[in-house]
Amino acid sequence: MSGPVPLGDQAAVPSRIATVSLHTSPLDQPGTGDAGGLNVYVVEVARRMAERGVAVDVFTRATKPSLPAVVELAPGVNVRHVHAGPYGRLDKNTLAEHLCPFIFGMMRTEAQAEPGHYDLVHGHYWLSGKAGVVAARRWGVPMVQSMHTMARVKNAALAEGDSPEPEDRVRGEDQLVRQADRLIANTEDEALQLSDFYGARPEQLHTIPPGVDLDTFSPGSRAEALERIGLHRDTHLLLFVGRVQRLKAPDVLIRAAAELLEQEPSLRDRLVVGVVGGLSGGGMHEPRMLTDLARSLGVADVVRLEPPQDRRRLADFYRAATVTVVPSYSESFGLVAVESQACGTPVVAARVGGLSTAVSDRVSGVLVDGHDPRHYAAELHRLIREPAWHARLAEAAPEHAATLSWSRTVDDLLDVYRSALTPRALPLAEAACR
Structure with a gap:
């Protein structure tokens, strides 16, 4: 369920992407706290983008004062720690209160580089998208968003004794779906949820399944x-x-x-x-x-x-x-x-x-x-x-x-990035706050 855009021979290729993973760092161990499949996704995609000549800066919130400002995750991939709010692990429901200093940290990084440093912003999870859409507006570049999970979907299938996602998140996701230039869904089911629960437009939606590291995860005795x-x-x-x-x-x-x-x-x-x-x-x-x-x-x-x-x-x-x-x-x-x-x-x-x-x-x-x-x-x-x-x-x-490889995922993402960088049918992302 996607809206293909003719690419042509001269389709733009991004040289540097600002990836936003505010609430969880790609350096964190998946399987605890807020680290999970999203972390794996960000790491695997960033590495393979860099191998194709596309540099990636991953912006995440600093959880310790001692963290270096920049950590090289792989050649061409830098993790940038932004100081925003108290140190330590914060409940995701309180992180929205610290969006402004996080956005300012992203702005400062870009301001220290040559104009046009980033060609595109890709947000992961709704909080990252809220920050990313402001940066994309300021830099005059397209905004691509991956939700990974959605409040309305989670609230419709709560486990017994579990707490529903807050209304602030629901409203934030509604706004973000309206503002993003492109929306990446992991599956056709997720694309339908974005459409049915949030009114996503067909021309925004691109379905790209994540992959698996077939070198690490392989059969054995x-x-x-x-x-x-x-x-x-x-x-x-x-x-x-x-x-x-x-x-x-x-x-x-x-x-x-x-x-x-x-x-x-x-x-x-x-x-x-x-x-x-x-x-x-x-x-x-x-x-x-x-x-x-x-x-x-x-x-x-x-x-x-x-x-x-x-x-x-x-x-x-x-x-x-x-x-x-x-x-x-x-x-x-x-x-x-x-x-x-x-x-x-x-x-x-x-x-x-x-x-x-x-x-x-x-x-x-x-x-x-x-x-x-x-x-x-x-x-x-x-x-x-x-x-x-x-x-x-x-x-x-x-x-x-x-059939689900990271190489295929990255190839398809690059096609979406190229389509977003060509003259767009969609308007440039609006500001997150009016």
Whole structure:
């Protein structure tokens, strides 16, 4: 669902992009706090843009006074720390109060360079977009926006006990959709949500799926991977990877494991439920949610909680798993699902948002309607008890993941950037504040 613009032979190519990731730094470890798939996206795209000769400056908020003003992430990619508001990690709902000093920091950086230093601004998440659209207006360049998640979509699918996104965010996203020159959706489903929930115009929308690092995330011996992460070779590892919060629903996996053991107690000696990730969002206020739940269900002995892992270690967790479970209530894409499949491990995921694109149902994994633990337990049981079914999905999983490469993502983004830099059918982004 996109509005293609004829590029022609003389289509402009950006030389330097200002990428805005205000609330979370690309230097942060994904899987804890506010760091997740967005961080991976920003890093992977920036690196590959630089390899194609497009320099990238990533603007993010400084969380410590000791942070260097500029950190080179890769050749051609600089992370610029902007001092805005108190140091430390702030709740995303309070960050809007510190937009002005963040914007001023971006302006100062550009003012110290030659005129026309940046050709384009790309914002990630709504707060970044609010800052980015002001900078784009000031510099006279196009504004491209990736939402990643949206308040109205999240509020329509809240987990029990979770808090809705604030109205300020809803209004901010409404305004941003009107102001952006181009909107990048991860999937056709997200493009429809931008249109249906926010009134995005067809000529703004471009659907570009994220990718996966196929060099890091690749198939390997499950038995050897199990040993490397400290488990016996005959273990059935049911894996959850991601931020620990109600939205991501790791509790659904623990409840499903309890159902599974009730159906077949003989699995207990070989079953491990692995949760790899750190507390985030509302989970920060209930740090014992999973341990208390596991204890109450009588499965504390099979639950293993692990902190976020570096990429190569994470790949071993995926390879070691019998299945990766992604039971989220809302996902704009579901990068975990693609990484798992790239490692040859099938996925059982909720049929929500971008997971319908990330997982090929009954080919590379299984999509489940709703969040009833019994339904997840049934699919997990089948994957454990039917080796031929598991092998079929495991064989197709890397093939499906290979269709989602970062190189393809960057190629498509460059096409959108070029279209935005040609004489535009859309007006230049309006100011964020009037």
